[in-house]
Amino acid sequence: MSGGDIADSMLFVKNNEIGRNNMLSVKIEKELNKQLNREYFSAYLYMSMAAYFQSIDLSGFERWMQVQAKEELSHAEKIYNFIHERNGKVVLEAIEKPQTDWESPLAAFEDSLKHEIFITGCINELIKSALEEKDNATDIFLQWFVTEQVEEEANATKVIKKIKLMKAAPGGIFMLDKELAERE
Ligand code: OFO
16 A cells, blocks of 8 residues: 555545544434424415415514514524534425414414424424433534524514504504514
């Protein structure tokens, strides 16, 4: 073996080891891909809610949901990048068709809160799996999502409370529509 060959094979071993050390387990890779799909679904659901608000001419509510959908895409992107950084493979699955109509703005926001509570549960399950697999990097990565979920649930709850409060006031829904239009 020439000097160059030895150097090449050492490099190969090194790269291989780096890959192995940093590699996601099959179980965590699969669960992260599932969560990736859920984040894309979240974006789809919120765009569907945006379209519902558009259909009833509440453009501020529509804007709020569009911003939310973009946030969900950024959550998906974080997971997408993390899977790759950990030498896993991103596998995109079909995205479920979301509901397209709601009986009121309140019903839509109540569904959004329900959905976020579901997502919080999924993140917690994922953390449980990461700990079982002794995968500290995934556990630490997911802590960002734990904090984010507190905010997600709080945001939906805040709007639900406002809708309920403003229901009694004449034109209350339009005042709220103006406020929600300001979300960035
Ligand atoms: Fe990604 O937080 Fe909502 O779903």
